[in-house]
Amino acid sequence: MAYITTNRLPEFHQFAYLHEVSGLKKSKKASYTKEQLYEAVCNSFYTFSIYDDNQLIAFGRMISDGIYQALICDVMVDPSYQKKGLGKQIINGLISKCNERGIESIQLFAVKGKGQFYKKLGFQERDAEAPGMSLVQ
Structure with a gap:
């Protein structure tokens, strides 16, 4: 099946629906509203969406300085579209944008249980000597 890929922002209702059905909303530790999450998406450096006809079925985004960090x-x-290579296509679309801009340092946040997926795509866990850290308030 040929899906439509684009870097245009999805509509609010499409994003909110996918965020909910994908389970990503459950992984958020804070209680942001759908509107706040969509505003965050609108402030992204780059987004990559996949549609089946007019239905948003996969999405990813990047925050970046546009020079060397992303x-x-x-x-x-969408769970009904998983195991079809769409997650890989999203990651490849985002990495392609980094390559186009010469961005060499690409980090990512992954939800629990998805580490192996990203390892298959070439991502590595941070070295214990230079750990990634978070401050969640």
Whole structure:
């Protein structure tokens, strides 16, 4: 099946629906509203969406300085479309944008249980000597 890929922002209702059905909303530790999460998406450096006809079925985004650092986050695939290579296509689309811009340092946030998926795509866990850290308030 040929899906439509684009870097245009999805509509609010499509994003909110995918965020909910993909389970990504449950992984958020804070209680942000759908509107706040969509505003965050609108402030992204780059987004990559996949549609089946007019239905948003996969999405990912990046935060970046546009020069040498990028952070991939909010990668999600509708459960009924999983195991079809769409997550990989999202990651490849985001990495392609980094390559186009010459961005060499690409980090990502992954939800629990998805580490192996990202390892298959070439990502590595941070070295214990230079751990990634978070401050969640």
